Amino acid sequence: MKESKMEANLYCIQCRDETPHVIFYINNRIKNVECEECHRIQGIKIDIMKEFYKEIYERISTKPARITQEYKQDLNKFLLKLPARAISKPYRLIRDLNNSRKVIKQFKN
């Protein structure tokens, strides 16, 4: 899961003018938009857990069929077992999952 940001000039309801805004993204989906003049934050509702599961599903769907099957049967149980299983998996997956957890934590605060 990736966080990124972009700047753009948008119309701010509070400033009643076109001002520089910072747009924050999670996985290329807009999370919120902040006006740089008045710092008004426009939150966008995204289902963070749905994004997270979708991402994991996409990764796992290329893995052996047995794992995919287990994953479909009980996602929560699968996620609990994941750290042990991940030892034999590429380092990158673990790192990305840790990163995703960080993003989710920030988002929930």
Ligand SMILES: [Zn+2]
């Ligand atoms: Zn503003």
